Structures are given as C-alpha cells and as structure tokens.
Amino acid sequence: MPAAEPTAPARWRRLAGRVLTLLAGLLVLTVLVAPSGSPNPVALLRIPVEALVGVAVVLLLPPRPRRIAVVAGAVGLGALAVVKLIDAGFRLVLQRPYDTVSDWDFLVSAFRYLYQSAGPVAAAGWTALAIAAAGALAAATALATVRLSRAVVRHRRVVAPASGVLLAAWVACAVLSVQILPGVPVAAHTAYDQLDQVRAGLQDRRTFAAELAVDPWRDVPATKVLTALRGKDVIVAFIESYGRVAFDEPAVAARVEPVLADGERRLRAAGFDARSAYVTSPTVTGGSWLAHATLLSGLWVNTQQRYRMLLGSDRFTLGTAFRQAGWRTVGVMPGLTQPWPEGAVFGYDRIYAAADLGYRGPAYSFATIPDQYALAAFQRLERTARDRAPVMAEIPLTSSHAPWAPIPQLRDWNAVGDGSTFVAPAEPGGPAEIVLQRDRDRVLDDFGHALEYSLATLISYVETYGDENLVLVFLGDHQPAQVVTGDGAGRDVPITVVAQPDVLDRIAAWGWHDGLRPGADAPVWRMDAFRDHFLTAFSDARAPS
Numbered sequence: 109m110p111a112a113e114p115t116a117p118a119r120w121r122r123l124a125g126r127v128l129t130l131l132a133g134l135l136v137l138t139v140l141v142a143p144s145g146s147p148n149p150v151a152l153l154r155i156p157v158e159a160l161v162g163v164a165v166v167l168l169l170p171p172r173p174r175r176i177a178v179v180a181g182a183v184g185l186g187a188l189a190v191v192k193l194i195d196a197g198f199r200l201v202l203q204r205p206y207d208t209v210s211d212w213d214f215l216v217s218a219f220r221y222l223y224q225s226a227g228p229v230a231a232a233g234w235t236a237l238a239i240a241a242a243g244a245l246a247a248a249t250a251l252a253t254v255r256l257s258r259a260v261v262r263h264r265r266v267v268a269p270a271s272g273v274l275l276a277a278w279v280a281c282a283v284l285s286v287q288i289l290p291g292v293p294v295a296a297h298t299a300y301d302q303l304d305q306v307r308a309g310l311q312d313r314r315t316f317a318a319e320l321a322v323d324p325w326r327d328v329p330a331t332k333v334l335t336a337l338r339g340k341d342v343i344v345a346f347i348e349s350y351g352r353v354a355f356d357e358p359a360v361a362a363r364v365e366p367v368l369a370d371g372e373r374r375l376r377a378a379g380f381d382a383r384s385a386y387v388t389s390p391t392v393t394g395g396s397w398l399a400h401a402t403l404l405s406g407l408w409v410n411t412q413q414r415y416r417m418l419l420g421s422d423r424f425t426l427g428t429a430f431r432q433a434g435w436r437t438v439g440v441m442p443g444l445t446q447p448w449p450e451g452a453v454f455g456y457d458r459i460y461a462a463a464d465l466g467y468r469g470p471a472y473s474f475a476t477i478p479d480q481y482a483l484a485a486f487q488r489l490e491r492t493a494r495d496r497a498p499v500m501a502e503i504p505l506t507s508s509h510a511p512w513a514p515i516p517q518l519r520d521w522n523a524v525g526d527g528s529t530f531v532a533p534a535e536p537g538g539p540a541e542i543v544l545q546r547d548r549d550r551v552l553d554d555f556g557h558a559l560e561y562s563l564a565t566l567i568s569y570v571e572t573y574g575d576e577n578l579v580l581v582f583l584g585d586h587q588p589a590q591v592v593t594g595d596g597a598g599r600d601v602p603i604t605v606v607a608q609p610d611v612l613d614r615i616a617a618w619g620w621h622d623g624l625r626p627g628a629d630a631p632v633w634r635m636d637a638f639r640d641h642f643l644t645a646f647s648d649a650r651a652p653s
Contacts, residue, residue, distance in 0.1 A: 132252035154292070160271055174257075312414070317417065333433045340579050341500070342501070344503070345580065351600070353587055355626075355628075357594075375567065375606060375624075378570070382605065382622070383623075387600070388600050390410035392597075393590070398414075401418055405418055406636055406640055420453075423453060436457055438459070440482055467527040472516055483566070505565070508559050514533035515558050566582055580604075
C-alpha cells in the first residue's frame with residue numbers, strides 16, 4: 109500500500125525541524141568562522157576545519173563514545189562562543205583582542221567602572237544581563253551542536269562525501285593561502301587560533317620574566333641617582349584619556365589649545381618653562397594601570413599577565429629610585445577604592461586611596477573626586493610640613509575619565525576645604541555605557557571640556573603652589589574611546605616636563621619641543637623608554653649597558 113500522506117501538523121513539524129537545523133548550522137558556522145572585528149557577512153563563507161574534524165568523529169565513533177564526544181564538543185563550542193562575544197566587546201571598547209590567558213581582570217574592572225559611573229543598580233542590572241546573554245549564547249551553541257550531530261548521523265551518506273570534498277578544498281586553500289577578504293583566509297581554524305593564543309601567552313610569560321630579571325639601574329649606588337633633582341618635589345601626573353587626539357581633532361583642540369597657550373604664558377610669568385613630546389602608550393581606551401606601570405618601571409607592560417608579574421617582582425621603578433635617593437615617595441590615588449598591597453612594588457612610602465583623602469563633596473560620574481581636590485589634598489598632606497624631606501608623588505587625575513560629564517568648576521584653592529563646597533551636578537551624568545550611543549558632537553564637546561578642566565587645574569596648581577623646587581611631569585595614560593578618536597588612531601599621548609629653566613637644561617638633548625603643546629613633528633618614544641632617559645638625565649651615573 110502507498111505510504112499515507114503526512115498530516116498538515118506533521119508537515120509543519122518537519123519544516124520547523126529543518127529550519128531549526130538550518131539555524132543551528134548557521135549559529136555553529138558563525139561561532140567557528142566569524143573573524144573578530146569583521147562585520148562583513150561574506151566572511152562567513154569559509155571552511156572551518158573544526159567542523160570537518162567534528163563530522164569525522166561523529167561518523168566514525170560508535171554510539172556511546174560518540175555521545176561523549178558530542179557533549180564535549182558542545183561544551184567547547186559554547187565556551188568558544190562566549191569568548192568570541194567577549195572578544196567583540198574588547199575590540200569595540202578597548203580596540204584590541206581579548207586575551208584568554210590574562211584579561212579576566214578587565215571584566216572585574218568593567219564592573220567597577222559601571223558601579224562608579226552608573227551606580228550600583230545599573231551596574232548590577234547590566235552585569236546580570238551580560239551574564240544571561242553569555243549563558244544563553246553558550247547554551248544555544250551547545251544545543252545547536254548536538255542537533256547537528258544527530259543530523260550528520262541521519263544523513264551520513266550525503267555528509268561523508270561532502271565532507272571529503274570540503275576537506276580537500278580546505279587543504280588547497282590553506283596551502284595557497286586563499287583569502288576571502290584581506291586578512292580573512294578561506295581555510296579557517298578558530299579553535300587552533302585560540303590554543304595558539306594561549307601558547308603565545310605562556311611564551312610571553314617566559315619572555316617578560318627574562319626582562320624583569322635584568323635591570324642595570326638596580327646596581328647603581330643611590331648616592332649617584334637623581335642627583336640633579338636633590339631637594340626638589342617631583343610630581344608625575346597622569347591625565348586620564350589625554351591622547352594625541354586632543355590636538356588632532358579640531359573640536360577638542362579648540363578647547364585644549366587655548367588652555368595650554370594661556371598656561372604657558374602664566375607659567376613663564378611664574379618662572380617656569382616646559383618641554384613636550386609624545387610617548388606611545390601600551391594601551392588604549394582603558395587599562396590605565398598598564399600605562400602607569402610601563403612609565404614607572406621602564407618595561408613594556410601591555411597585558412594583565414605582565415602587570416601581575418611586575419607587581420610580584422622587585423623591579424627598580426622610578427618610585428624606588430627616588431625613595432632610595434632620599435625622597436619621601438607617595439601615590440595619591442583618587443580612583444583607588446580597595447586595598448592594594450601589591451602596589452608596594454612602585455616604591456611608595458605611602459599610598460593615599462580615595463578614602464584617605466577626606467573628600468566630602470558630591471560625586472562627579474566616574475571621577476568621584478575632582479582633580480582639584482586630589483591636588484589640594486596632596487598639597488595639604490605632603491607639602492605643607494616644615495623640615496620635611498622632598499617628596500616624589502604619582503597622581504592619576506581622573507576627572508577626564510569617560511563618560512566626561514558632568515565636570516566640576518575650578519575653584520579658588522583656599523575654598524577647596526574638604527570638598528563640601530563643590531557644587532553638586534545639576535544633572536546626573538549619563539551611564540558610562542551610553543557614551544557609545546551619544547551624538548558624536550556632544551561626546552567631543554564633553555571630552556574637550558573634561559580635558560580643559562584637568563589641564564587648567566594642573567596649570568593652576570603649579571602657578572599657585574609652585575616654586576624653584578617643583579618639577580612636574582604630566583602625560584596622558586592612553587587615547588580615549590574610538591567614538592572620540594575615530595578609526596585608525598594611534599596610541600601616542602602627550603608628555604610634558606614643567607620646571608625651572610636650569611632643570612630643563614638637563615633634558616635639552618631629548619629634542620623635545622618648547623612649551624606645553626608638542627608639535628606634530630615632536631619626538632615620539634615608547635612609554636617604557638622614559639624611565640631610563642629620566643634617570644640618565646638627572647643622575648651622575650649611567651646604568652651599565
């Protein structure tokens with residue numbers, strides 16, 4: 109008898125099953141072949157070798173081992189999907205790929221960023237949403253993998269020869285280096301790339317350990333180090349997100365350049381001069397601690413793994429050099445909200461966290477403590493005592509941290525007090541994550557205003573409290589987000605030394621530009637080169653090569 113015609117519900121179920129299988133295949137294919145940072149759908153037209161290996165395993169194994177292999181593969185693909193999702197976020201926000209070996213700390217930092225800038229409720233909500241999305245993606249990918257494995261078994265007569273043809277094509281494309289888009293090979297091997305990244309991370313650990321072990325300055329007698337700065341207070345100030353874009357983007361430069369031009373005039377009237385250049389930061393958009401560590405240690409600290417290794421070492425940092433040479437060394441950290449015992453590697457006698465600064469004023473978005481208050485607190489706590497030792501301080505200034513609104517007003521220094529006289533923002537700043545959704549003209553204006561405030565505050569501090577024994581080094585930690593810089597921006601940040609002319613004579617050989625603003629053709633160093641240049645310029649000895 110002829111087979112009975114399937115009922116309408118059965119036909120719909122069969123159709124729905126085929127659609128689900130098709131969607132499952134599309135999801136798994138996307139996880140396997142979608143190149144990070146490329147939104148072009150043409151990039152999906154690649155051959156993933158992992159899929160071909162998976163098909164072979166499913167076809168060759170008996171039922172029980174096959175089920176175990178499928179479950180293991182499903183879990184692995186689910187994890188890979190989450191890693192790729194995180195990687196997409198890193199490329200969007202930090203403009204670099206996610207490092208599975210060392211970047212877990214950045215996820216914690218992202219939560220703190222949201223907590224400080226958007227509040228605990230919003231931070232908890234967005235975190236829960238992100239975890240739910242990651243879990244849903246992992247589960248969907250795992251279920252899709254299981255569904256596809258069943259389809260492979262059912263249609264083995266078609267799948268087996270088709271897989272053989274695709275494998276031959278993969279080998280040919282791999283040998284000939286065929287690319288479907290520039291930098292996107294047809295022969296895809298995503299899982300191998302992830303494993304290779306882990307291997308590279310382990311290799312970099314050995315490389316950095318070797319770099320940490322060698323430091324000629326560690327053996328130079330303290331009596332011969334920094335002799336040209338004896339008796340002077342030295343401040344190293346990092347201005348959050350103060351990058352080259354401050355001069356390259358006209359809308360930002362229109363706010364920044366007048367502040368610097370006026371600042372040069374005022375500082376010269378007070379007896380100060382300045383030299384400026386650029387240094388290349390190891391990070392962009394975020395991870396300012398990597399820049400701090402790079403400048404102070406003289407090592408290229410561009411990953412969390414390197415940063416953690418540095419914190420566990422006895423590196424001869426700039427802080428260590430000043431302390432051994434007789435300075436009192438301090439870190440004034442208005443953004444530090446938790447214990448940081450490992451910070452001792454930077455050689456500080458005292459670290460002032462946010463809670464140690466006594467601020468009683470209103471919060472300003474991410475930067476709870478205004479830059480002016482941080483500098484006023486440093487002045488009160490460290491520079492007013494009589495018969496004191498000279499002080500060296502690292503001071504990160506955070507008012508120019510995203511989301512760049514609201515920004516406090518610069519006040520009379522005598523009226524700063526405990527901060528309670530600062531005027532509360534008329535409107536709360538938008539949550540930090542909304543910066544990427546704002547109109548770019550507004551973002552540029554907010555960013556320029558924030559830099560204007562930070563630079564004006566620093567200049568005003570030198571003008572108010574500076575004397576012949578003050579030396580200021582200030583620089584950016586990294587470029588701001590891509591919404592400000594646009595595509596293709598580099599990692600250069602301005603750096604300036606402000607001091608009396610006789611001090612600046614020591615760095616004449618550097619070739620830096622006169623004034624607070626580096627010209628377009630100013631020298632560019634890597635940020636890790638600064639420590640050795642600085643120690644050499646102001647010491648009576650050179651480190652043995």
